[in-house]
Amino acid sequence: MFLRKIATAVAITTLSTGAWAACSFDNDTELKSLSNSFDAMKAVTDAMAECGNVTSTLDVDFKDKMPDAFAANPSLYQIGGVSQGTMVPLLNAGTIRPLDDLVAKYGSQLKPSQLIKVNGKIMAIAMQVNNQHLMYRADIFKDLGIAVPTTYAEMVAAAKKMQSYNLVDYPIGGTYKAGWNLGEEFINTYLGNGGEFFGEGNTPSINNAAGLATLNTMKSLTPYMDPEYLVSDSTYVQQQFQQGKIAMANLWATRAGAMDNAEESQVVGKVVMASAPMGSVRAASTNWWDGIVFATNMTDAQADAAFRVAMEGIDTEMVQANNDAAVWLIDGFVAGSAAAGAIATADNGAAPYPSSSPGMGAMHTALGNGLAAFLNGEKDGATALADIEAAYTITATESGLM
């Protein structure tokens, strides 16, 4: 965690003074933005910086800082990059402002689908959609004559076949780092199996057949993964791909562009995107959107400037320059091969991340903390699920949800 903080927050904090030609106006208000760190977000913040006086912090641990930073008065950041999950605490605390008047004034370029509305009020501007999908080494699959897997069972079969050829260190990569990543993998697969997380009154309901099937699926992949999978996050798996160490992984669509980045990838042109593996009901993935929010605690003049700068960040010009960095919702996006997997996953019915359930935060944390004991072999599946439910129940009772 700290190392990612150091690696990303320090390295990618970009500071720009002086306006550039690419921005249509000269911004003279000091603005700060805080967001997650990935290629598409970097493209957007770089485009915002062209207007001048914008400082962007891109930090994978942004979600730990954001609620408190936005609750300060005046807010420590004017602009925030969020997903549907990370918007919830801000929305609940009332620290992001409604944008209807700003959209009317400056948002003519926005498509209706970009407007995130809560009870009719525009609360955020979406810029892209995202999900996890299968990325695989097309060259290896072709050489060995293996068909592209469509389920986890087929992934395991492909991995088994691949192992005897010693072409890669580990056939399968997985973002199984204990904590948020591991929780997210469970949520993907569980939703793919048609699972429901909550019963009446926010009670947990994961200790069931779908939950057990999910655990067994996850465990069936681990023998073909790097044995250090419990410390592997998305960036680590992306790098393993780029270094040719793994042959397939269910990984974020926002990571697809990096495979063809010749500066850091040794597998340019070899990685192809396909739909996420199917669960028993739908694709084992979750659909997310990423977008931009604006703090409540700033002056209207600051809000004006912040919104205009953000509009420059997510304009057609930026999309044309970074077409493959994401599945953009913005005018001018042409779905290329990098987006094919994400779109196929959505076509296969992937569910949206259930961020609207109030207990989801506590559930995600409990899953992230509790699953490692099962994968380690310390607990059997039913015990692990029961313990996760118990941990969730303590937190939910404490916070007043149950």
Place this chain on the structure above:
Amino acid sequence: MNKKTFLAFIGPSVLMMVLFIALPLATVLKQSFYQTQSVYETLEVETCSPTFTGQVCIKEIKTIPIIGDNGKVITQTNYVGLSNYQNVLEFPRVIAAFANNSWHEFMLIDFWKALRFTLSFTLITLPLVLFFGLLIALCINNVAKSIRGPVIFVSLLPMIITPVIGALAIRWLFIGDGVLTSFLEWWFAKDIAMFAQAWTIEFMMTFYRVWHVAPFAAIVFYAGLQTVNQDTIESAIIDGASRWQKLRFVILPHLMPLIVFVTLIHLMDAYRVFEEVIGFSSQAHVISLQWLTYDFLTADLMGNRSIGRASASSMLTMIGITLLLIPVLRGVWNDYKGKRL
């Protein structure tokens, strides 16, 4: 010194200690008996959000916190007695584990798992730190005066490095195909994954802590070695004492107060082991009490933190340190009383 001067001297530091140590501690103690909750309301909310194919609007019944007139979420704080402590210690599960006579089951409960590691980490590193500290001090004391300065400087280097950075450095040497893992793989001619099981991680943590702290012990012992009575050493030599006997009967007794001092400091430090867990991202395999407190304090996706449980867990950590220190402090006290008589 008269009473007034004494008070004038000691007053500021007592005030500081009350302000920055006693008061925060009292607040944490108080918080460990309370729970703060948001006040929720259940509403139908319509949310419109983008999908891959266009916008979708859904109406849902949601539990959401109420925002007050001052723009902040309304919260209520309730006295909950010992319930935070119960939630941390999980006695019903402990009793069940003992009823099944199962150590394995006992070790699956977070607090006790963390306590097991914290205690064994503290008690294993302590003798190693004392031993290597003394060894380094004796080595420094025996090298030629001309190179003593540089030798002291080099042996102090591990202590200068910031703990988290040091832990990260060790992590990068060993993770994946790190330099040292690659070397070990070549040496033993087999695939090695240092971060895939608990014992290798614990070994690296112990190694790292001893590497990091032994120089501190060494510099303290080295200072002590400068004051060893040379007459006693000489008479010991005349009496035909061997090197070992000199060390055992002259030098060690002389250093005893310093050994006690280093022991005290190390017990307090090691019981709060935290940097290693973060640096090695070991939470899947190994957790410590201090990490547990940190985990309670981390906000989840909805922005909720378990402040009550975090406070309870820090109080328990403090009690643990006190219990560990009692035997050492009693020794010091008896010595002191003995000397006064």
